[in-house]
Amino acid sequence: MTTAIFIMAIVGTGVQAYGQYQQSKQAQAQAKAQAAWNLYNSKVAKRQAEAEQRAAAFESKQHKRKAEALLAKQRALVGASGVEMEGSPLLVAEDTAAQLAKEAVNIRLTGQRRVQAYRSQSILDISRASAATSRAAGYGRAAVIGAGSTLLQGGAQAGYLGYQMGVIE
Amino acid sequence: MKLPRYTATIAPPKETGLVRAQDTGALTDVGSAEFRAIEGAGRAIQQTAGIGFQVYMDRQALDDLQKMGEISIKAQESEKLGIDEIGLIDIQESRPLPNDPDYYKGDKIPDSISWAKSNEKVFADHKKRILDLATPIKNPKTRQKWINSQLIRGADSFGRVSRAKYDEYQQATFLGYAKDAASNGDIETANKWIDIAEKYGLIGPKKAAAERDKNIENYIVGLYRKGNHDEARKALEASSLDSKQKEILDDEIDSDERNSLTQAGLAIEQKDDAIGAGFLDLLTNKLDPAKPQLTFDMIKVSELSFDAKKEWFTLLRVFDNYSEQELKEAFTDKGEVLADIYDKIDDGTLTDELDTMVGKGLSPITAQRIKTEVREPYKKDTEQLFKRIFGWSPELGFENELSSFLYEKTLRTWEAEIKAQKATGEKIIEIGRSIARPYFLEHLKTVMPSETNISRMIELALGEEIKEVKPAEPTEVKEQETVKPELYEVGESRTDEKGQFWEYIGNNKWQKK
Numbered sequence: 001m002t003t004a005i006f007i008m009a010i011v012g013t014g015v016q017a018y019g020q021y022q023q024s025k026q027a028q029a030q031a032k033a034q035a036a037w038n039l040y041n042s043k044v045a046k047r048q049a050e051a052e053q054r055a056a057a058f059e060s061k062q063h064k065r066k067a068e069a070l071l072a073k074q075r076a077l078v079g080a081s082g083v084e085m086e087g088s089p090l091l092v093a094e095d096t097a098a099q100l101a102k103e104a105v106n107i108r109l110t111g112q113r114r115v116q117a118y119r120s121q122s123i124l125d126i127s128r129a130s131a132a133t134s135r136a137a138g139y140g141r142a143a144v145i146g147a148g149s150t151l152l153q154g155g156a157q158a159g160y161l162g163y164q165m166g167v168i169e
Numbered sequence: 170m171k172l173p174r175y176t177a178t179i180a181p182p183k184e185t186g187l188v189r190a191q192d193t194g195a196l197t198d199v200g201s202a203e204f205r206a207i208e209g210a211g212r213a214i215q216q217t218a219g220i221g222f223q224v225y226m227d228r229q230a231l232d233d234l235q236k237m238g239e240i241s242i243k244a245q246e247s248e249k250l251g252i253d254e255i256g257l258i259d260i261q262e263s264r265p266l267p268n269d270p271d272y273y274k275g276d277k278i279p280d281s282i283s284w285a286k287s288n289e290k291v292f293a294d295h296k297k298r299i300l301d302l303a304t305p306i307k308n309p310k311t312r313q314k315w316i317n318s319q320l321i322r323g324a325d326s327f328g329r330v331s332r333a334k335y336d337e338y339q340q341a342t343f344l345g346y347a348k349d350a351a352s353n354g355d356i357e358t359a360n361k362w363i364d365i366a367e368k369y370g371l372i373g374p375k376k377a378a379a380e381r382d383k384n385i386e387n388y389i390v391g392l393y394r395k396g397n398h399d400e401a402r403k404a405l406e407a408s409s410l411d412s413k414q415k416e417i418l419d420d421e422i423d424s425d426e427r428n429s430l431t432q433a434g435l436a437i438e439q440k441d442d443a444i445g446a447g448f449l450d451l452l453t454n455k456l457d458p459a460k461p462q463l464t465f466d467m468i469k470v471s472e473l474s475f476d477a478k479k480e481w482f483t484l485l486r487v488f489d490n491y492s493e494q495e496l497k498e499a500f501t502d503k504g505e506v507l508a509d510i511y512d513k514i515d516d517g518t519l520t521d522e523l524d525t526m527v528g529k530g531l532s533p534i535t536a537q538r539i540k541t542e543v544r545e546p547y548k549k550d551t552e553q554l555f556k557r558i559f560g561w562s563p564e565l566g567f568e569n570e571l572s573s574f575l576y577e578k579t580l581r582t583w584e585a586e587i588k589a590q591k592a593t594g595e596k597i598i599e600i601g602r603s604i605a606r607p608y609f610l611e612h613l614k615t616v617m618p619s620e621t622n623i624s625r626m627i628e629l630a631l632g633e634e635i636k637e638v639k640p641a642e643p644t645e646v647k648e649q650e651t652v653k654p655e656l657y658e659v660g661e662s663r664t665d666e667k668g669q670f671w672e673y674i675g676n677n678k679w680q681k682k
Contacts, residue, residue: 005221012214019208026201037190044187055183062180114183154215161222166307 002165013154017147024143031136035129042125049118056111067100240302244319247298251291252330288327295323340371351387359384398426441477
């Protein structure tokens with residue numbers, strides 16, 4: 001009976017330590033996976049920022065083309081009517097050009113803000129990945145220390161049991 | 170003419186097509202539950218082992234407790250055995266005695282080493298027994314604790330017993346020396362021994378004071394036992410003993426003086442009888458002149474007492490003047506007188522009657538023969554029967570002639586009572602004891618020295634407390650008790666070894682003339 005109790009104490013300690021170790025290793029694996037996904041998200045955001053930048057540049061270029069076409073159309077209409085490009089026609093043309101310029105600036109700024117948002121997201125994702133990597137390392141150490149502590153404590157307790165019961169001298 | 174040109178607007182896509190990772194499961198705890206369960210299982214196993222261990226230890230503690238109860242009794246027996254072994258140690262082999270030249274050096278009697286050494290083997294044997302006894306105790310710590318407690322206890326007991334034994338021996342030795350010295354008249358040396366015993370702590374001041382008083386008592390007892398009664402009285406008077414002690418000792422001196430005189434008187438009487446028996450034979454030769462004759466010179470130079478010589482001078486003068494016929498008549502018993510005397514033998518009053526019967530015609534030769542021969546069977550029978558009653562025979566009692574007759578009378582009463590009651594078995598012994606006890610007690614009071622503890626003697630002889638037994642005394646016994654036998658006639662005089670004359674004043678008391 002005493003031997004059975006002694007063996008149970010040892011086995012129990014071993015199983016407990018194994019469970020603890022595996023739990024920590026599981027947490028480590030999870031943290032590593034989380035870090036990988038965070039890196040993935042940061043790359044997605046980066047790609048999104050690049051796409052936004054290209055879209056914004058294209059939109060700005062399109063706007064410029066539209067503005068030049070409108071101004072050319074205005075000059076053509078004025079010229080066809082025989083009116084000199086002075087006085088009111090000139091003022092209209094200048095006002096149109098100013099409005100188009102404002103619009104162009106607005107388009108550029110909007111595009112830049114969207115790009116900046118995606119870049120920020122990418123940076124945040126990298127930070128999260130870094131934190132998860134650190135956690136993974138911590139879980140790895142915790143696995144060894146936790147299981148080791150359990151083995152030490154359980155071993156000592158089993159030794160005490162064994163000595164008291166006379167299983168070991 | 171310039172024709173308007175058409176440029177296709179191919180806007181680059183704003184979306185990359187990539188999707189952010191959200192709730193992919195990476196952050197969800199999917200596997201640790203299993204391992205938590207495994208850890209829980211391990212903890213459960215460990216706790217089960219802990220419970221099993223606790224149960225085992227509780228059971229072991231109970232078993233050990235029970236075993237300890239059993240073996241503790243045996244341990245006490247082992248301790249007693251050790252104490253008995255110490256009791257058998259011969260102290261004189263291992264202890265210095267006062268005749269050792271180094272004995273009194275220092276402030277302490279050098280006994281501690283001796284008694285400690287004597288304990289070594291006893292303790293070693295005890296330890297071995299304790300270790301054997303401790304085997305059934307399962308818990309090693311409990312076992313060791315029990316062993317330690319038993320060994321400490323044993324060592325303490327052995328130490329105390331040894332110490333007490335040695336101290337007792339030493340004390341007895343010193344007090345014995347003191348008693349011997351005092352009894353031999355050296356009270357100074359006696360007190361020195363008491364001083365030493367007190368100095369070394371063997372006795373306390375109170376006992377020392379009592380022992381010094383005892384020295385004085387022993388000194389006085391020593392004096393009177395050597396016959397120096399007057400010196401003893403003087404020493405008693407000069408002593409510092411209290412009045413009660415003085416009174417007791419004074420009584421003892423008086424009693425011893427009386428006893429010594431009584432014993433001397435008895436010795437003289439027995440001697441007179443023995444010489445007289447020889448003279449009677451010579452006196453018979455008067456009928457045959459060819460045979461050796463009794464002469465006055467023979468009486469004169471004999472060791473007879475003064476009074477006996479006077480009696481024999483008178484008797485020889487009477488027989489010298491007898492004619493042959495008168496001599497024949499004197500040496501021939503008359504039939505009726507002889508018959509009378511044998512009746513007296515049966516009555517147990519022979520001694521009182523012998524002289525009277527001689528005057529009535531009983532031959533002195535026959536009287537002497539009766540005294541020396543006829544009574545012998547009675548003595549033997551008496552002795553045997555007393556042995557049967559008490560398992561002990563008062564042989565000393567026969568130093569006094571009269572006491573033997575008392576026994577004989579007792580026996581006759583006993584036999585009569587057995588017949589009357591038709592007693593058998595133990596009842597016979599019971600009757601014998603109840604009848605004989607008063608005679609026995611009376612006899613002891615008469616013949617034993619006054620300081621004898623008679624009650625104790627009776628107790629030892631009869632195997633029972635005399636105070637607890639109140640036998641129904643038969644009528645004959647009461648009569649015998651009320652009439653105390655007198656060994657001598659009042660007014661009768663004797664001389665002691667120093668030539669001092671004493672007069673008998675009755676009740677076994679003598680007075681100087």
